[in-house]
Amino acid sequence: MNISFPHLGFYHIPIKTLLSTLFPEAAVTPPPPITRRTLELGARHSPDFVCAPFKYNLGNFIEALENGADTLFSAGGGCRFGFYGGLIEQILRDLGYRFTFVSLFNADGLKIGRIRREVKRLGGRAGYPGLAHALLLAFASVALMDEVDIYVRQNAAFEVERGAFDRVRAAFLQDLASVRSFSALRKTDRVYAGRFLSLAVRRPQKALRVGLVGELFDLMEPFANRFIERELINNGISVSRFVNASYLLNQPKSLERKTVKAASPYLTHAIGADGTFSVAKTHRLARGGFDGIIHIKPFGCTPEVNAMPALQNISRDCGIPVAHFSFDAHCADSAVKTRVEAFCDMLKMRKGL
Amino acid sequence: MKIGLPRAFLFHRYETLWTEFFLRLGHETVISPPTSRAVLAEGIKRSVDEACLPAKIFLGHVSYLIGKCDYILIPRIESFGKNEKTCVKFNALFDIARNTFFECPRRVGLSDSDSAPGAVSKPDPARAPRRTALITYNVDALKGKHEMDGFVRMGKMLGTKKGESKAAYLHAKKSAAEVDAARFFEELKKLFFRGNAHDTGNQLHSVSPLSPCALGAAPSMDTVSGFPAAARPCVMLVGHAYNLHDAFIGEPVVKVLQSLGAAVVFADRLKSPKLTASITEELTPGLYWTFQRELVNAVGLYRSRADGLVLITAFPCGPDALAHELMLRRMSDTPVCSLLVDELQGEGGVRTRLESFMDIIRMKNNFVGVREASPRSAEENLKMKT
Numbered sequence: 001m002n003i004s005f006p007h008l009g010f011y012h013i014p015i016k017t018l019l020s021t022l023f024p025e026a027a028v029t030p031p032p033p034i035t036r037r038t039l040e041l042g043a044r045h046s047p048d049f050v051c052a053p054f055k056y057n058l059g060n061f062i063e064a065l066e067n068g069a070d071t072l073f074s075a076g077g078g079c080r081f082g083f084y085g086g087l088i089e090q091i092l093r094d095l096g097y098r099f100t101f102v103s104l105f106n107a108d109g110l111k112i113g114r115i116r117r118e119v120k121r122l123g124g125r126a127g128y129p130g131l132a133h134a135l136l137l138a139f140a141s142v143a144l145m146d147e148v149d150i151y152v153r154q155n156a157a158f159e160v161e162r163g164a165f166d167r168v169r170a171a172f173l174q175d176l177a178s179v180r181s182f183s184a185l186r187k188t189d190r191v192y193a194g195r196f197l198s199l200a201v202r203r204p205q206k207a208l209r210v211g212l213v214g215e216l217f218d219l220m221e222p223f224a225n226r227f228i229e230r231e232l233i234n235n236g237i238s239v240s241r242f243v244n245a246s247y248l249l250n251q252p253k254s255l256e257r258k259t260v261k262a263a264s265p266y267l268t269h270a271i272g273a274d275g276t277f278s279v280a281k282t283h284r285l286a287r288g289g290f291d292g293i294i295h296i297k298p299f300g301c302t303p304e305v306n307a308m309p310a311l312q313n314i315s316r317d318c319g320i321p322v323a324h325f326s327f328d329a330h331c332a333d334s335a336v337k338t339r340v341e342a343f344c345d346m347l348k349m350r351k352g353l
Numbered sequence: 354m355k356i357g358l359p360r361a362f363l364f365h366r367y368e369t370l371w372t373e374f375f376l377r378l379g380h381e382t383v384i385s386p387p388t389s390r391a392v393l394a395e396g397i398k399r400s401v402d403e404a405c406l407p408a409k410i411f412l413g414h415v416s417y418l419i420g421k422c423d424y425i426l427i428p429r430i431e432s433f434g435k436n437e438k439t440c441v442k443f444n445a446l447f448d449i450a451r452n453t454f455f456e457c458p459r460r461v462g463l464s465d466s467d468s469a470p471g472a473v474s475k476p477d478p479a480r481a482p483r484r485t486a487l488i489t490y491n492v493d494a495l496k497g498k499h500e501m502d503g504f505v506r507m508g509k510m511l512g513t514k515k516g517e518s519k520a521a522y523l524h525a526k527k528s529a530a531e532v533d534a535a536r537f538f539e540e541l542k543k544l545f546f547r548g549n550a551h552d553t554g555n556q557l558h559s560v561s562p563l564s565p566c567a568l569g570a571a572p573s574m575d576t577v578s579g580f581p582a583a584a585r586p587c588v589m590l591v592g593h594a595y596n597l598h599d600a601f602i603g604e605p606v607v608k609v610l611q612s613l614g615a616a617v618v619f620a621d622r623l624k625s626p627k628l629t630a631s632i633t634e635e636l637t638p639g640l641y642w643t644f645q646r647e648l649v650n651a652v653g654l655y656r657s658r659a660d661g662l663v664l665i666t667a668f669p670c671g672p673d674a675l676a677h678e679l680m681l682r683r684m685s686d687t688p689v690c691s692l693l694v695d696e697l698q699g700e701g702g703v704r705t706r707l708e709s710f711m712d713i714i715r716m717k718n719n720f721v722g723v724r725e726a727s728p729r730s731a732e733e734n735l736k737m738k739t
Contacts, residue, residue, distance in 0.1 A: 047678040048693075049669035079441050080671050086639040087679045094682060267448045269429050269491065272441025300403055300669040306445035308401045309452035326403060 001026035001122070004064035005073040006057040007034055009220045011245055013177050014141040019073070021134040021180070023124040026071070031064040034223040038063055043329035045091050051080065052298035052328050053217035056224060058088055065092065071100045071122065079273040079303050137185065139249060141176060144189055146244040148172060151196055153229060153239040158207070160200040168195050208347050211285040212241040213278040214296035215304050218327055219243045225296050225327060226336040232294075235344040240290070242281055243274065266310040275303030279310045286318035292347045293320060294340075299328035321346065354511060357383045357422035357485070359414030362407055362446065363430070365594035366621075366644075369532045371426060373525035374504060378513050383422045385414040387600035392417055397696060399453050406602065406667035406696055407595050408442060408449075415450050424488040424511075425450075428503070431493040436641040440672050447489045454487075536622040544623075544658045547585045547616045586714045587616045589656065591648055592665030593673075594621040602667055602694045609704050610663070613711045618659060623651035637679045645676045652680065661688040661714045663707070668695035688713055 003019050003026050005012070012030040020028045031038075034056060042059030061072055072092075074085045085103040092099065102118055112131070120126040148169060156165040172192045179185050210232055218224045219241060232239050256270050262280035270276045282293050295311055297304035308324065315322040323343045325336065356375045358364055364371070364384075375382050385392070388410050396413025418425050427450050430443045488510060490503030501522050508518025588610055590597055597603035597619055610617050624647040632653030633646045640646050656662060664681075666673040681689060690710040692703065 047674045049671075050674045050678075051671070054675075080675060082641060083639055083672075083675050086637065087675050090679055090682050266452060268451070268489075269444065269448060270431075271445035271448055275441070275445065300405075300671060302405075302441045302671050303445075305401055305403050306441065306449060308403075309449050313452050 001071050002069045003028045003071045003073060004031055004061070004067070004069035006060040007031060007221065008217065008245075009222065010145065010173055011142065011220075013173060014138045014145070017141065017177070017180065018134050018138040021125070021137075022119050022131070023122065026124075029064070029067060029069060031060040031069075032067065034060070034221070039223075039329055045095065047087075049300055051215075051301050052224060053081070053215075053221075054084055054088070055329050056217070056221065057084060058091060061088060061092060062095070062097075065097045065099060069099065071102065074101065074103050079301075081273075137179075137182060140182065140185055141179065142245045142249065144185065145173075145176065146246045148192065148196070149244065150240075153233070153241060155199075155201050155203075155238070157233045157236045157238055158201045158203045160202050164199050165196075168192065168199065171195075206351055206353060208237045208291045208344070208351060208353070209289070210237050210239055210292045210294060210347070211281065211290050212239060212294050212296060213243070213281045213285075214274070214294075214325075215298055215301045216243050216248065216274055218296050218298050218301075220245070224298075225325070226333050228294065228296065228325065228336060228340060231337055231340045232344065235341065237344060237347075240285070243277070263310070266313055271303060271306040271310075273303035275307040278304060278307045279314070282311055282314050282320075282322065283318075286314055286320040290320065291351060292343065293322045294343070295322055295324045297324075297326055299326045321350070354424065355381045355383050355422035356488070357385070357418035357425040359411055359418060359425065359427070360385045360387060361411040361414045361599070362595045363428060363443070365598045367428075367529070369529040370525045373528045374521050377521035377524055378508060378511065378517065380511065383418060385417045387604075388413070388602075389600070393601055393696060403669070405442065405670050406694065407593070407599070407670075408446075409696065410599065410601065411446065412450065412453060415454065419454060419485045422485055424486050426488055426507075429489050429491045431491075432495040433492070433643050434494045437494070437643045437646075438641050439644060440642060440670075447487065450487060533622075533624070536619075537624070540618050540622045543616050543618050544587060544589075544655055547587050585614060585616050586660040586711065586718065587618060587658070588711075588714070589618045589620055589652070589659035589662050590665060591620040591652055591662055593644055593648070593670075594619075596665050596667050596694070597621055601698075603665060605698075605700050606663065606665060606692065606694075606703055606707065609700070609707050610711070613708060615711060618655075620648050620651040620655075623655055625650060625654070629654065636683050637676050640676060640679075642672050642676070645672050649676065649680060652684075656684070656687050659687065660718055661690065661710065663710070664689060664691040666691070666693050668693055688717060 001023065003023060005015055005019070007030065016028050016030055020026075038059035039055060040059070041062045042055035042057070045062070046055045046058055057074070064072065074088065075081075085101070089101045092101075100122070102122065104115055104118060112135070115135075116126050116128075116131055119131065125131070152165050152169055159165050172188070172195075175188050175192070179188055212219060212229070220243065222229065229239050229241070256276070259276045259280045260267055260270055263276055263283055266283065267276060267279055271279070278295065282295070285293060293311070293315075295304070295308070311322050311324075314320070321343070323339065325339070358368075358371055372382050372384075392413035393410055394413070395416045396409040396411065399412045399416055400409040415425055415427070427447045428443075429445075429447045430439050432438045488507060490500070490507045491498050492500050492503055501519065504522040505515050505518045508521070509515070513521075590603070590607065590610075592603065597607075598621075607617050628646055628650050633640050633649050636649050636653055637645075640649060652662065664677050666677060677691060681691065688710070690706060692706065694703075
């Protein structure tokens with residue numbers, strides 16, 4: 001058995017650890033890193049105006065199957081995402097591939113019983129203690145990764161030695177890949193906390209702060225947003241982003257009501273998937289002294305399109321610039337770069353830098 | 354009071370329910386006219402570029418109604434139960450309209466400190482005696498918010514007592530069910546007897562829908578094309594009610610099909626009271642949008658009676674993109690023509706595609722010659738050329 005799953009940022013590291021613990025006999029190979037070819041493959045076989053994450057997932061699966069994978073893991077939930085699995089499976093079968101397709105969680109959310117059933121069916125280790133340990137370790141690794149990411153995003157723009165943050169982060173991810181226990185994870189945490197804090201940072205008096213809001217896949221997958229975070233950091237901006245895997249995994253039931261409340265008076269009800277969160281976050285950041293907001297979504301993402309009228313009103317009422325970026329299968333890097341640069345220049349002029 | 358109903362989106366589904374409810378409570382309803390170029394242009398101007406075509410049309414209708422009524426009804430519908438969701442557009446329509454039209458005073462108030470001057474002007478009773486506000490009802494059965502509760506609350510906002518609203522709702526629901534049943538049998542009649550292609554539209558028959566004569570009253574000869582009704586190809590139009598019955602999206606397609614001599618059956622009106630889960634699972638496994646499932650259900654149950662299917666999608670409909678693709682991939686027994694309609698649509702393109710589709714159906718079913726022999730078609734061809 002050769003297991004594979006779609007990419008999402010750097011999260012393939014904890015997912016790979018998780019799956020190889022659950023299936024000790026199987027080979028777990030994440031698909032090759034996302035390239036232009038992945039996107040082209042995915043776009044060629046997708047319906048025309050399905051959203052970009054679908055195209056990336058499909059491209060990942062095709063490349064994984066080309067590499068010899070025979071068991072594909074998929075996830076779902078939220079708006080259209082919950083219905084991805086069925087169509088992706090059909091498209092891959094029509095292309096003539098033979099594989100087992102496993103959907104670990106769907107629109108209902110994460111259910112441990114369901115995961116256990118699927119693991120058992122595939123002949124993996126499904127004892128409760130082992131499963132619980134593996135899942136908790138994966139969650140803890142994800143939490144640590146997100147913590148590191150947040151620190152890097154906020155500070156990398158002001159590094160003294162160019163590329164230092166990226167270098168330490170790469171080393172961290174490499175070490176994380178070999179972590180198999182909580183003690184090893186704690187050790188990694190300690191070591192890299194020290195290394196990150198020892199990196200010299202020269203933060204100017206008036207540093208520009210930009211918040212990223214929008215659709216989760218395009219926010220978390222750097223290729224999908226044409227490395228927009230990197231672009232902002234290169235322009236000397238401290239970046240904040242609140243949508244990450246930890247946010248997705250720790251969503252209490254009461255969150256929706258709280259989010260709607262935070263988005264009031266612009267929203268009275270939830271507007272679907274992460275659209276409500278985008279509005280609530282933008283509203284809060286606008287009050288919290290941020291200099292600008294970048295709203296990222298795949299083309300035609302209904303929840304985020306729903307959020308746009310509210311975002312435009314927040315922008316007008318609170319006087320904060322909001323830039324909207326839509327990504328699809330065709331996107332030139334230079335177009336994004338130009339727009340980001342112009343946005344940054346405008347922010348600098350507003351602040352008198 | 355005057356309640357405005359935008360003739361877009363869910364109006365096409367809940368027309369009777371809404372009008373009867375408000376009528377019963379003693380309110381007047383104002384319905385915006387069928388979508389015109391002007392309405393569409395206004396909608397496009399008011400919308401985010403990437404919003405779907407029906408949403409743009411919707412905002413056009415809302416804009417038309419502002420100033421012509423006291424309240425505009427925009428429901429918020431999320432779910433009817435487990436695996437019975439709606440497109441997220443319907444979760445947000447109310448908020449989108451609120452955020453788009455500042456001339457509507459917000460019912461859920463924006464406090465003064467929250468807004469910059471000019472964003473929301475306070476209603477000045479002397480200067481603007483009648484302003485339009487938005488009114489909504491929320492349906493989210495998964496969270497225990499059912500349709501009737503929503504209507505009762507809405508009635509309360511309009512100053513009606515709970516019992517009265519409830520009675521009005523039940524009455525409206527019953528009339529809506531009757532109208533739906535009448536339409537259902539109308540479509541079945543077309544499907545099985547191929548008649549009445551030219552008087553489809555919105556006309557309802559005065560014959561009681563449930564009486565057997567309604568089913569049996571198929572004309573033996575088609576008066577328009579002069580051919581036996583049974584020989585006419587029957588085309589099933591598959592798409593959301595708000596697309597099929599919209600004057601800009603669906604009606605041109607219906608007209609073209611009818612002028613080509615087809616009996617047009619609307620899949621959205623063939624919704625069964627209870628969905629057949631096995632059919633949806635067979636054609637589109639895992640589908641959880643109610644409106645979509647009703648269509649898939651109709652396609653699964655009745656497509657063998659139709660000679661061809663025309664799928665209508667408006668650009669860029671998210672659920673359709675997935676569901677139609679899956680349906681197409683799993684259904685090889687029926688000729689299908691998939692039409693994508695956007696705001697720049699010209700009738701020429703639609704006509705060309707539908708003509709060739711009809712030719713395919715005719716060839717497949719040996720209907721060859723019917724079109725040429727039809728006295729009407731020559732005339733129409735001439736009309737097309739001029």
